[in-house]
Amino acid sequence: MVEEGALLWEPSPEVVRNANITRFAAWLGRSEHDYDTLWRWSVDSPEEFWPAIWDYFAVVGDRGDGPVVSGTMPDAKWFTGATLNYAENALRGDPGRVAVVARDETGGRRTLTYGELAEEVARVRAGLVRHGVTRGDRVAAYLPNTPEALIAFLATASLGAIWSSCSPDFGASSVVDRFVQITPKVLIAVDGYRYNGRDFDRSQVVADIAARLPSLAATVIVGEPSWAALRSEPGPLEFERVPFDHPLWVVYSSGTTGLPKPIVHGHGGIVLEHLKALSFHQDIGAGDVFLWYTTTGWMMWNFLIGGLLVGATVVLYDGAATHPETGVLWELAAEEGVTYFGTGAPYIVASMRAGLAPTGLDRLRGVGSTGSPLPPEGFGWLHEVLPDVQLGSFSGGTDVCTGFVGGVPLLPVRAGVISCRCLGALVESYDPEGRPLVGEVGELVVTRPMPSMPVMFWNDPDGSRYQESYFAEYPGVWRHGDWIKILPDGGCVIYGRSDSTLNRGGVRMGTSEFYRVVERFPAIEDSLVIDTGRLGQEGRLLLYVTMAEGEKLTGELVAGLKAALRGELSPRHVPNEIIEVPGIPRTLSGKKLEVPVRKILLGTPVEQAANTGAMANPEVLKHFVP
Structure with a gap:
């Protein structure tokens, strides 16, 4: 039995010295390695912190001369007057370095360098233009976690069009409930996929989806002539620079009533948030190999491909996590020289229960866990089998496409405890009367705005559905719907959902x-x-x-x-x-x-x-x- 709070891992002086966040602190002129001081500055001075992220990472775009943030939640506006494009920032890596490694259940393997990825994006971009896709149009995808999904997304973003995806294991009604709300112009899909050793025919499902989306001008099937035609002609790789809050994608989260909530994130908020989270909390940068087990229907896919923003190689795995056996993901990480491996907490628990002892992970520095709370025993098992690897348990959500709380290389890892509140996220625990709690379980709330909070819900012109979803309980304060305990030293424990989602x-x-x-x-x-x-x-x-x-x-x-x-x-x-x-x-x-x-x-x-x-x-x- 592993006790909650038991110390399992501490960063060595070398880890602290080489961490991306340490270099950032030095760039800021801060010599101390005190995470709490840096976090407090990031939430107390957002008008200094977020421009520092823009400048430190040399974000491609025009920052403009408007205020960094104006207004309060739920109406806060960020970087008024700024323009940029997500795809332009994602594709600026060294053209000769590998950007994508794609693996599947059958052992198939494909790679794309940053240069090859850019060429493919330009081809699909030209194809979308031929289908009439322009800035603000929606492109919907019913695709597995393959390079085609990433390529189509980047092509869509480059035009200033808006992306939305579902995994092909979703049924027709569930997909239509999502996509019908955003009236897509183009649907990109597969007519089948392989999972857990079985082939699934989705041709009829795709036909049903397309028939129920009257806004479609075209349906493109990957692996069929329509996909070949879409990417058949080379074209210029150009980027439509758009306002900071211009819609990048629509993701979906659900409450207890009505259709799934179509959550819209902006180009600028996602670029800044993912640069911050991936570089400083996951400690990922150029030369790293980044794998997170996910599907295109989970926001962790959006987070995974953000690895391109920091120049990493992203590993896309299409298949079941436990086929043909439980250790398949660990083996994949070893084969690809993964330096940061993320997965859902249930997979870590399954690995523990199977008695696994992963080997060959010489390059692995960090493991991320999310999706549900990881028990202390899961922390203990990982430390036992990979004692030199830092475990980062993260909690956040589709709503912000990132973690509110998580790990950082400057802090120790304790069983069952999330190390810190993330930079720029003023997370608190509230009692029913809206009073902050320390050392007691309460509602997870965010009391100051973050750039990756939704710019809107689709089809919510007066913002009432957005307001009701997060701000009805505590006016002006984001209530996320999780139970959290914040410890006196800033560590956190998540206790699952506080609502019925x-x-x-x-x-x-x-x-x-x-x-x-x-x-x-x-x-x-x-x-x-x-x-x-x-x-x-x-x-x-x-x-x-x-x-x-x-x-x-x-x-x-x-x-x-x-x-x-x-x-x-x-x-x-x-x-x-x-x-x-x-x-x-x-x-x-x-x-x-x-x-x-x-x-x-x-x-x-x-x-x-x-x-x-x-x-x-x-x-x-x-x-x-x-």
Whole structure:
């Protein structure tokens, strides 16, 4: 048993001396290696810190003469008058250095230098122009984690057009729920993919998606003549420099009601945030080989490809993390000489439980963990098998496309504890009355704006949906929806979601998407889905159903429900168990009591978890007590 807080790793003087953040501090004229002092300056003086990031990394663009930040959340504006382009900054690496290594389950391997990547981007860019794509148009992608996804994204960004992607394991309805909101002009897709040793035909799914997106002018299938035609002609590699907050991509996160939230991030905010995070917290730069296991449907794909901004080689892996066996990702990292390897916390726990002892990782300096909290035992196992490697546990989200809290080379690693609040992120723990807490669990809030906060939600002209999503609980303060404890020394412990959003393998999905699938079955009268994940555990996904009169929960119905959820949402969102109950708890106004039921399942007494006086049917709560 590993105790929470046990010291596992400390940076050597050499690690501190060679860290990117140390060089930054020296550039600033700061000789001390006190992270807390640097963090405090970064959050107290954003008008100095963020321009320093721009200047230190020599961001390509025009900073303009407007204010660094004006206004407050949720209406803060950054670098008014500045212009830049993400793709121009991502493609400025040495043309002869390897930019991309692509691997897949079959052992396939491809590489692209920065020069070759730029040439491919120019070709696809010219093809998009022929399809009429211009600044502000949307390009949607239904693609696995392959070079084609990266190339198409950079081509889209170079035009000032707007990118949005889903992984091909998402079902048609889940994809359409996302893409229909942004009315894309072009869809780039695959008609099949391989995962866990099996081939999946997606040709009919792609046809269904395209048929339900009337805005499309073209559908391009990678591996088919349409993709060859898209990239058939060389063209100039030009970059449309756009305002700092011009939309770069749309990513999706879900609450409990309505369609997935289409979150828009800007070119400038993402460039600055990813330069800061990857260089100073992951300690990645030119010459590093960067792998994070992800799909294009998770924001970690957007973070991974940000490695190009710091001149690294990014490793794109298309396949299952545990096929043909659990150690496949560690073997891949060894074969490619990976220096920083990131994955979801469940993979580290699976590696621990499998008794793995990875070898051949001579170049590995850091391991990143995210997606869900990593338990102290996971920290302990990694330190035992890779004692010289720094583990950085990070927590953030799709909403900001980065981590709020994480690791840094200047600080030690302690079991179950995230080392610090990240530079530029004024994270606090609040009680229900909005009072800061230290050493106690509270709501994770951010009390000052960050450049990578959304510039808007798509189709939210008055900003009301954005306001409601993050600022309804504490006006002017971002409430993220996680439980956090901030320790007196600045370390943090994350305890999972404080709301009912489902987080499976790092992919957040709203419960409303579940209910649309489940309650389409005539035999189901009502339903409730609960993710029991919390500290160190991805948790179980439990689906409770109330049957229509005369109906029974048969094995055939269970199989049908699971098949529908797998096909229309994703394999990650198939419940571990489907349970029949006599009623679903609801408020007097008819809202399902997801959060109180989750608390009950995690051990909170019924009388503390729910206000029974505000319930229409308090008698049903007893059926959810474990």
